[in-house]
Amino acid sequence: MTKKIVVVGGGFGGYYALKILRQSAAAESCEITLVDKSDRFVYLPSLPYLLSDKKTVDDITEPFEKISRRLGVSFIKGEVVGVSLKNKQVLLRSGESLEFDYLILSAGAQTEYYGIPGAETTIPSWRLEDYLQLKRRLEEAPPDHVCVAGGGLTGVEVAGELAEKLGREKVVIVEKMPNLLPTLNNQRASEIVESFLRVSGVKVIKGDGVKRVEDNRLILESGHVLECSHIVWSLGIRAPQISFDLPVETKGRGWLVVNPTLQLKGFEDVYAVGDINHFAYDSDCAMKMAEEAILQGKTAAKNVLRQLEGQKPIHVHKPIFLASKPKTLCSVGFNKAIMVWESKILFGRTPYISKMLIESIVMRDIKGKLGGGVATSLESTILRTISG
The missing domain is CATH 3.50.50.60 (FAD/NAD(P)-binding domain)
Structure with missing residues (x-):
């Protein structure tokens, strides 16, 4: 059978x-x-x-x-x-x-809303349809402030690309934990990314979580209220x-x-x-x-x-x-990225180029183009080798 x-x-x-x-x-x-x-x-x-x-x-x-x-x-x-x-x-x-x-x-x-009132009215940062919706809204009406709820890997990447596209003083990122990129548990990496985003015109709020969402406002646990043209939800998945x-x-x-x-x-x-x-x-x-x-x-x-x-x-x-030895490539906009490989950190254009190269290699394989499969297998072998 x-x-x-x-x-x-x-x-x-x-x-x-x-x-x-x-x-x-x-x-x-x-x-x-x-x-x-x-x-x-x-x-x-x-x-x-x-x-x-x-x-x-x-x-x-x-x-x-x-x-x-x-x-x-x-x-x-x-x-x-x-x-x-x-x-x-x-x-x-x-x-x-x-x-x-x-x-x-x-x-x-799928997107996790943690039972926060009004959270499901925001734009998630998880699926293609979400990004296309946000892109349409940005094109239809130039925003005063786009608020990104969540300062993890995705939130940082979204904030960086938005800052590059929209210009200075247009993007706010909110993170409940004391540092951005909290899952990396790397103080230096968090400081490098935060400093770059601030210099790039992003307002960074740390140590203050989202309590509820009302219309186009984020009400934080401290009582602080953020007026937002659009709210991007990057707080987690389930x-x-x-x-x-x-x-x-x-x-x-x-x-x-x-x-x-x-x-x-x-x-x-x-x-x-x-x-x-x-x-x-x-x-x-x-x-x-x-x-x-x-x-x-x-x-x-x-x-x-x-x-x-x-x-x-x-x-x-x-x-x-x-989880105990985080490794990642995280872009921060403006053709820059940070590579965290356990205790090693590299910031700038080189990690960004590496990230783009890896993504193009895998997509070449997904699209069935010549050499894509060989390149993807080689990448996996290299990662296993350098990981010990």
Whole structure:
């Protein structure tokens, strides 16, 4: 009987899982289906560049129809709302269901509002549609002040690109923690980024969280009120709302707990990769980064291939980006970026060029262009080598 493999979510993890599956003879006779609620792959880390016109939508996207034809898989546009672990079915909002023998969940994440009143009236900084909406609003009416709620990696990137596009004294960034980029836990990196943003004309408010949103105003916990032409929400993400008919272990904001082999804990034929999962590593955990999702998607696919051949899944994911030893490339506008590699810091144009190069390499692979796959594999090998 033909085995059915369903991949939910065509982001970094999903794409590279599909690619590995289709490169193996073991999955040649399988029915492989990709399900995504969008009609295209989007390179999420590049989205802030849309605001400063450094990249176009075509630069950072690829239709799933093209990807699926090239890889020889089926594509269904639909939103997954549930998984029947008893019956091995994926449930779509349309009422349809898809049977599976093996399932790879790579559905990413969604915006987290933390129950803050009025927060859902803001513009999130997570999906392509959000950025296009913000871009339209900025073009229709030049703003007095754009307020960015959240000073993490995405918030800083959005604030920097907006400052470059709109000019001085037009952007405000608000962070509840004492420093920008709090997840990096690197005081020097935070100070470098804050200083650059301030010099670039961005107003930085730290140590004061958002209490509620009213019309175009941010009411902060201190009682301070910010009048905003537009509010961009960059305060965090959570796992997508997918229901299960059997208990599954979750962590934090709904992240699915997985084994070292990336199998959903307690279920041999279901994998979870990328942002949707919680990957514990000793007393640490993997960061939610594109490169992590890529490597996890490849590992999960290799384990499925072993199962198709009647063998045990033995491939274990070894994370490169760990919460206790943060590594990142974060752009700050004006063709500048900061690279944090554990204790090492580099700021300026070189990290920015490196970031743009990495993103163009991966997109070249996603678009099926010559040399893209080789370059992406080389990048992963280099990252593993320098990470020890």
